[in-house]
Amino acid sequence: MxxxxxxxxxxxxxxxxxxxxxxxxxxxxxxxxxxxxxxxxxxxxxxxxxxxxxxxxxxxxxxxxxxxxxxxxxxxxxxxxxxxxxxxxxxxxxxxxxxxxxxxxxxxxxxxxALFPLYHSVKDFIESQKQDGNTNCEESSFDLMTFREHNITSLEDDSGNKMELHCNERYYxxxxxxxxxxxxxxxxxxxxxxxxxxxxxxxxxxxxxxxxx
Structure with a gap:
């Protein structure tokens, strides 16, 4: 700009x-x-x-x-x-x-x-990126037919409330x-x-x- x-x-x-x-x-x-x-x-x-x-x-x-x-x-x-x-x-x-x-x-x-999962495992990638913190990916799968990753992420917010998120993300x-x-x-x-x-x-x-x- x-x-x-x-x-x-x-x-x-x-x-x-x-x-x-x-x-x-x-x-x-x-x-x-x-x-x-x-x-x-x-x-x-x-x-x-x-x-x-x-x-x-x-x-x-x-x-x-x-x-x-x-x-x-x-x-x-x-x-x-x-x-x-x-x-x-x-x-x-x-x-x-x-x-x-x-x-x-x-x-x-x-x-x-979406080219990334053709060469790499999304699950392995997420595991390799884990760091100390308040989020954790419990499950992950990738559908090559729809280019969608499904994962379950558990987290704790700043107030100490624990929750579980069912995520569905589209790769392009x-x-x-x-x-x-x-x-x-x-x-x-x-x-x-x-x-x-x-x-x-x-x-x-x-x-x-x-x-x-």
Whole structure:
């Protein structure tokens, strides 16, 4: 974006505000949306602590009211896209991200890379990434027919409440993503591979980073 501080940025699926707050600290105007009231509460507390102004709103990424308002939309660390139960709902998120952008606006997002399970075991990968903390993946399986990973994750929140999440995440191959974005009239689509952490440039890595214009 050329470090243009006059642009407006939309953070879709902002969670507790990690990216929104960092961008605001760098002088950008940011709106962060999420469906979770508890995450938005935490994001507002963090923004207040950091003394930055971010417009956090509760909203469903599948049904946004924004129309040609933002110069850049971001969905990082699967901020919504690829986490839905159906392909149709995932596509709705891309549609709404596209509608929110001004002419010549840009979209940057990450999605899980379906080429990764063709070369690696998703279950083994998750096991190898385990770290000390309050989350644990109990079960994991990957369906090559649907490109969906099903897993059960147990976690403990900051208040000590234990819960179990049944997750269903869609992986996408680059050709699928390219077709979906072209159907939304994006003209330039750049795809990068990245593992958890620094970008590696390898197409068979765990995540796919996309920059769309």
């Amino acid at each position: 050329g470090q243009n501080k006059n642009i407006r940025i939309l953070d879709i699926g902002c969670g507790t505000g990690r990216h929104s707050i960092e961008l605001a600290k760098r002088g950008y105007s940011v709106t962060g949306i999420d469906l979770s009231e508890s995450m938005l509460k935490r994001s507002k507390e963090k923004a207040e602590k950091e003394k930055v102004d971010v417009d956090f709103q509760k909203a469903d990424a599948r049904n946004l009211s924004f129309r040609e308002e933002f110069d850049l939309a971001i969905m990082l660390c699967e901020g919504g896209f690829s986490l839905m139960e159906t392909d149709e709902m995932n596509y709705q998120i891309l549609q709404n991200a596209s509608k929110s952008l001004k002419k010549n606006g840009k979209l940057i997002f990450t999605t899980l890379n 191959v680059p050709s699928e993503i390219t077709w979906l974005l072209k159907s939304l009239n994006f003209k330039t689509i750049d795809i990068y591979g990245a593992k958890l952490g620094p970008s590696t440039g390898k197409i068979n890595s765990q995540q796919t980073i996309l920059k769309c214009l």
